[in-house]
Amino acid sequence: MSYDSCELPSDRREPSWSAGHGATEPPGPRSGPHRTLRMLRRAYRWQRRVASLTALGYFAVFLTLTVKAPWLMTRPGPGGLPTGLVLALVQIPVTWLAVLLYEATAYRLVDPLARRARQSYPAPVHRKGGR
Amino acid sequence: MTEFSGPAQSWSLAAFCSVVALTLLLCVLTGPDADDLAEFYTGYKSLSPLRNGLAIAGDYISAATVLTIGGIVALCGYDGVVLALSAVLSLLLLMFLLAEPLHNTGRYTMGDVLGHRHPARSVRIAACAVTLLALVPMMIVQLAGVGELLAYVMGFTEPAAKNGCVVGAGILMISYAALGGMRGTALVQIFKTVMLLASGLVVSGLILHTFGWSTEALFRTAARESGAGPAYLRWGLQYSSSPHPALDLASTQCAIVLGAGCLPHVTMRMYTAGTPRQVRRAMSWAVSSVTLFILMLVLICTGATALLGHARITGADPHGTTAYLLGARAAFGSGLSRSESLLFATVTTAVFLTLLASVASMTLACANALAHDLTASRRAPLAPVRELALARSCALLVGIPVILVAALAQHRSLQPLATLSFTLGASAIAPALLYTLFWRRYTRAGLLATLIVGSLTVLALTPGTTLVSGTPLSAFPEADFDWFPYNTPALASIPAGFLAGWLTSVLAGRSTADRERARYESTEHRLLTGPRDRPAGGRDGS
Numbered sequence: 001m002s003y004d005s006c007e008l009p010s011d012r013r014e015p016s017w018s019a020g021h022g023a024t025e026p027p028g029p030r031s032g033p034h035r036t037l038r039m040l041r042r043a044y045r046w047q048r049r050v051a052s053l054t055a056l057g058y059f060a061v062f063l064t065l066t067v068k069a070p071w072l073m074t075r076p077g078p079g080g081l082p083t084g085l086v087l088a089l090v091q092i093p094v095t096w097l098a099v100l101l102y103e104a105t106a107y108r109l110v111d112p113l114a115r116r117a118r119q120s121y122p123a124p125v126h127r128k129g130g131r
Numbered sequence: 132m133t134e135f136s137g138p139a140q141s142w143s144l145a146a147f148c149s150v151v152a153l154t155l156l157l158c159v160l161t162g163p164d165a166d167d168l169a170e171f172y173t174g175y176k177s178l179s180p181l182r183n184g185l186a187i188a189g190d191y192i193s194a195a196t197v198l199t200i201g202g203i204v205a206l207c208g209y210d211g212v213v214l215a216l217s218a219v220l221s222l223l224l225l226m227f228l229l230a231e232p233l234h235n236t237g238r239y240t241m242g243d244v245l246g247h248r249h250p251a252r253s254v255r256i257a258a259c260a261v262t263l264l265a266l267v268p269m270m271i272v273q274l275a276g277v278g279e280l281l282a283y284v285m286g287f288t289e290p291a292a293k294n295g296c297v298v299g300a301g302i303l304m305i306s307y308a309a310l311g312g313m314r315g316t317a318l319v320q321i322f323k324t325v326m327l328l329a330s331g332l333v334v335s336g337l338i339l340h341t342f343g344w345s346t347e348a349l350f351r352t353a354a355r356e357s358g359a360g361p362a363y364l365r366w367g368l369q370y371s372s373s374p375h376p377a378l379d380l381a382s383t384q385c386a387i388v389l390g391a392g393c394l395p396h397v398t399m400r401m402y403t404a405g406t407p408r409q410v411r412r413a414m415s416w417a418v419s420s421v422t423l424f425i426l427m428l429v430l431i432c433t434g435a436t437a438l439l440g441h442a443r444i445t446g447a448d449p450h451g452t453t454a455y456l457l458g459a460r461a462a463f464g465s466g467l468s469r470s471e472s473l474l475f476a477t478v479t480t481a482v483f484l485t486l487l488a489s490v491a492s493m494t495l496a497c498a499n500a501l502a503h504d505l506t507a508s509r510r511a512p513l514a515p516v517r518e519l520a521l522a523r524s525c526a527l528l529v530g531i532p533v534i535l536v537a538a539l540a541q542h543r544s545l546q547p548l549a550t551l552s553f554t555l556g557a558s559a560i561a562p563a564l565l566y567t568l569f570w571r572r573y574t575r576a577g578l579l580a581t582l583i584v585g586s587l588t589v590l591a592l593t594p595g596t597t598l599v600s601g602t603p604l605s606a607f608p609e610a611d612f613d614w615f616p617y618n619t620p621a622l623a624s625i626p627a628g629f630l631a632g633w634l635t636s637v638l639a640g641r642s643t644a645d646r647e648r649a650r651y652e653s654t655e656h657r658l659l660t661g662p663r664d665r666p667a668g669g670r671d672g673s
Contacts, residue, residue, distance in 0.1 A: 079347055088216060103411065117659065
């Protein structure tokens with residue numbers, strides 16, 4: 001999947017949600033609300049990339065080993081079962097662990113920033129047709 | 132041990148009737164008011180994360196999971212386990228990547244998410260068409276499964292009785308969707324998930340107890356009884372007739388990992404939570420429940436092979452779709468006491484409810500898409516009363532053809548239809564959602580190209596796959612027109628869907644790219660923090 005640059009160049013047109021913030025001092029790219037949103041974007045991106053790539057990476061490595069290294073996957077592993085089957089069944093507790101970790105990191109890193117971003121921005125103007 | 136004797140049948144029939152009466156009553160009692168659109172589409176966002184999570188798990192665990200994957204686990208061992216794990220991974224990826232952005236940008240349907248970024252009638256119509264294309268085949272699979280299941284448990288053999296079961300179940304699914312809306316179907320899903328998990332826990336405990344609580348003994352016995360020996364514990368049994376087994380494995384996994392979690396009847400539950408944090412908590416419960424169920428499915432279906440052997444499972448159904456029930460029946464031993472009959476009736480009722488509830492949710496997703504997406508971009512939107520009446524009529528409109536096709540097709544292998552749904556999810560819906568939510572340069576033409584090219588590639592290639600014809604287990608075993616030598620078209624259709632969107636957007640030019648970037652930035656605040664018009668505080672968490 002391709003992503004575009006995460007930073008907002010300073011010469012780019014201001015997004016509509018930032019236009020009506022303060023009548024006296026409109027927020028610039030380095031001001032509070034912008035900074036919070038940028039930090040929130042980074043936190044979300046970091047969390048999503050690490051979590052998804054770890055989950056997908058483990059599964060991809062597991063599938064590659066299954067197909068390309070059958071000698072390794074059929075060797076008796078812990079508990080007497082073939083290593084491949086052990087690696088497959090291990091994914092079940094690992095999934096529960098991943099969910100707990102994801103929740104904990106989101107609670108610590110993302111939620112406070114999201115709360116701050118919600119408080120520091122005015123309600124966005126709803127566009128026609130979006131419903 | 133594979134037949135259902137008198138008491139078990141009577142208990143099952145009584146349990147089926149009670150469950151149908153109870154769930155219909157629930158739907159009528161919790162159904163929305165005649166002019167309350169938000170309640171019909173989202174259930175007022177009143178469910179706690181735990182209940183919402185159980186409802187998501189209920190939506191996600193469908194006949195394709197319990198019957199199809201269960202059958203593959205029982206017959207092919209390792210390949211089935213990998214398939215079951217890819218189903219878990221798909222829901223996990225939905226939680227990590229899409230759940231919160233979907234909640235933040237969507238309102239009632241997938242068309243709302245896509246239309247929030249690209250408000251246009253063409254986008255809404257394409258989203259609605261893809262929703263129907265992805266869900267209708269899956270609904271046929273589920274409904275035909277109900278006919279087979281009832282015939283098997285009740286001991287029917289006549290085709291007319293099976294058709295009667297399909298029509299009866301079809302009327303029920305339309306009633307759940309039309310009367311209960313999102314809240315009614317959520318309650319049915321919660322009921323189903325709890326029943327499935329509770330009965331599954333008991334049966335897996337019994338199976339493990341039979342093998343002295345040793346998974347090694349269970350798998351080794353299953354390998355011996357499967358007739359395949361050590362090959363049962365290695366990959367490749369499912370793809371043994373394929374000319375390119377490794378590529379076939381990869382394409383099947385890609386279709387499920389990318390497609391299963393993106394299907395609209397699962398993603399529509401993301402809009403029913405109150406806050407982004409509630410979505411996350413709900414998804415945590417959903418992933419945990421589905422993971423537990425998959426573990427039990429693996430144990431029960433492997434137990435079926437270990438206790439009954441390959442021949443008796445394929446004797447009941449060549450694709451092993453009854454393996455879950457056979458495993459549960461075998462776990463209770465040869466004779467059934469009254470309490471064991473009751474417990475076994477709980478298992479059959481849980482499976483029956485699984486099929487009914489999933490198909491009801493899919494009907495609701497299709498009806499919502501038809502009613503909301505096709506009217507949302509009108510110059511003069513419909514009055515809530517009329518839109519709600521339209522949504523209820525659409526449930527009927529979608530339901531009747533599905534019932535007819537399911538009655539006609541139930542004696543054939545329906546695996547190609549389930550595969551078609553997953554592949555469409557992976558080739559059209561997944562790229563459209565990922566690009567829309569995360570790629571700034573994504574244009575409206577790119578979105579339409581993704582949806583259209585992804586869907587058309589799947590529809591063009593699926594009839595040529597080996598699941599449709601060319602092998603004894605195909606849907607048309609007597610014919611041989613397979614020209615695409617794989618189980619699924621995912622190998623070609625997923626890159627086609629992603630590439631179509633990327634190329635169309637990249638070739639659109641610099642000014643269009645700048646316009647799209649600005650448009651993305653204007654929606655980014657809502658994408659990251661959620662809509663302001665919903666209660667942001669309140670019950671944050673469970």
